Amino acid sequence: MKSINVFPWNEHFNTGIATIDEQHQKLVQLLNRLASHMAFHSDIQTLDTIFQELADYAVYHFQSEEAIWHEYFQESTLETKHKEEHDNFISTVLTLKAGEDIHSVDSTVSEILAFLVHWLAAHMLEKDKYLALVVLAMQSGLSQEQAKKQADDQLRGGIGLLINMVLSTYSSLAANSIQLMKEAEKREQTEQQLRISAEQLKRTVRSLDMANKDLKKQYIDSIKTFAHIIEMRPGVKSGQSKYIIEKATLVAREMNLNAEEKKNILYAGLLMQIGKMSLPDTLLAKSFYSIPLADKQRYLNHAVEGEALLNGLIQLKGASILIRHQYERYDGSGLPDGLTKKSIPMGSRILTVVADYIGYLEGSMTGEVMSISAAISQLMDRKESYYDPAIVDAFIKILKEDITVEIKEELPVIKKSWKNSRLAITSQNTLDCLVFEISWTQLKPGMEIEGIYFDNKPYVRNCIADQKLIDIIVALRENTGNNPVVKIRMSTK
Numbered sequence: 001m002k003s004i005n006v007f008p009w010n011e012h013f014n015t016g017i018a019t020i021d022e023q024h025q026k027l028v029q030l031l032n033r034l035a036s037h038m039a040f041h042s043d044i045q046t047l048d049t050i051f052q053e054l055a056d057y058a059v060y061h062f063q064s065e066e067a068i069w070h071e072y073f074q075e076s077t078l079e080t081k082h083k084e085e086h087d088n089f090i091s092t093v094l095t096l097k098a099g100e101d102i103h104s105v106d107s108t109v110s111e112i113l114a115f116l117v118h119w120l121a122a123h124m125l126e127k128d129k130y131l132a133l134v135v136l137a138m139q140s141g142l143s144q145e146q147a148k149k150q151a152d153d154q155l156r157g158g159i160g161l162l163i164n165m166v167l168s169t170y171s172s173l174a175a176n177s178i179q180l181m182k183e184a185e186k187r188e189q190t191e192q193q194l195r196i197s198a199e200q201l202k203r204t205v206r207s208l209d210m211a212n213k214d215l216k217k218q219y220i221d222s223i224k225t226f227a228h229i230i231e232m233r234p235g236v237k238s239g240q241s242k243y244i245i246e247k248a249t250l251v252a253r254e255m256n257l258n259a260e261e262k263k264n265i266l267y268a269g270l271l272m273q274i275g276k277m278s279l280p281d282t283l284l285a286k287s288f289y290s291i292p293l294a295d296k297q298r299y300l301n302h303a304v305e306g307e308a309l310l311n312g313l314i315q316l317k318g319a320s321i322l323i324r325h326q327y328e329r330y331d332g333s334g335l336p337d338g339l340t341k342k343s344i345p346m347g348s349r350i351l352t353v354v355a356d357y358i359g360y361l362e363g364s365m366t367g368e369v370m371s372i373s374a375a376i377s378q379l380m381d382r383k384e385s386y387y388d389p390a391i392v393d394a395f396i397k398i399l400k401e402d403i404t405v406e407i408k409e410e411l412p413v414i415k416k417s418w419k420n421s422r423l424a425i426t427s428q429n430t431l432d433c434l435v436f437e438i439s440w441t442q443l444k445p446g447m448e449i450e451g452i453y454f455d456n457k458p459y460v461r462n463c464i465a466d467q468k469l470i471d472i473i474v475a476l477r478e479n480t481g482n483n484p485v486v487k488i489r490m491s492t493k
């Protein structure tokens, strides 16, 4: 246990009578022990025990001391007064011990210790010292009167001044020491409490973080599920939203959009066709260009309805705005607000390019399934009019990086297109052989397969396609609901 010396022993406390000095030192030790236990908040039982020990020892010491005084000052006023002082001390100590304050109030604890220190120091330095000086003088042969006069002279002189200085120092020292130790103890307790609180806070933040991640994942999973439900409507291709968000996210990164904008694009890409839920099957089954003019407005209005469905949800507010503007045109000829160029939200401009591209490929735009180069040409032809040219360029760059190019009969066109747009052949290809990714619908017998992948896992590698393999791939696609990634190898010679 930590200890505190509120009453350090000093040689000036020595009276010169060995028995008395030894007992005084023992009393001071007990006092310091009591102060330490009080300062460091020992339990009540321990405090009581030490307090009782101090009181008992004081009684024992007073009896020993009084026996010595009695030998030299029998029945004199000196003896009587000294005994009265001892008795008063015992009575005060017992009163304090019996009081409830000692068990509960810190300020009372300091008060009691201050009393003990002051009383002991004053009594030893003034009263005991005086009697001891008289006794020692009598032992040297002086009469009691001569001895008293000599002691009086000594205490009026240097010794007296010294006594006053020591007394004053000890009183303030005791009070300050106790206060300091209590403050140090309190600070330590506060720091410990702070450490505990910080740890609890950390644990709470960790729990909240995990809960938040779970919630976010559940939220995104719910939106994905909803996107799948939308894709069950006629005219909306399975896996379309997945493709749109994959490519739109890459374009967003290319355009240096921030995390919030990317999140909005992700949600909008998954839900941009949600307004189609209220359109009739007959209208949805038509390609975009074949929708009669009379129905066109109704069809395009699904963007506004989609926004209205989602804008009440705080997390989807940003995405709902992108959905509203999916049919805006770069030159201002689009709907619903006729916005132009940069006034169209960047996310909407990106989604429009990617969604239209897949619409050209799958035939939902024109009614004809297009080759990749033809779809790219549609985008290129409509730069500045329908599409933001910077986004078309960024998207084509990403397509090139994916090696998403055309099959054999259109190879010369693609090679020319690459040259024009300064696109390079990637490291996966060699000078006399290129690897292309094609749509599963374009897979034909006789093609040299580099690999066919479901969920990024190869199903077959390095073989020639035949009708049997194609039938298996078609069946697998229907059973799994996932579009395979088909890569073919083609000679450039």
Ligand SMILES: [Fe+2]
Binding pocket: 065, 082, 086, 123, 127, 128
């Ligand atoms: Fe005494």
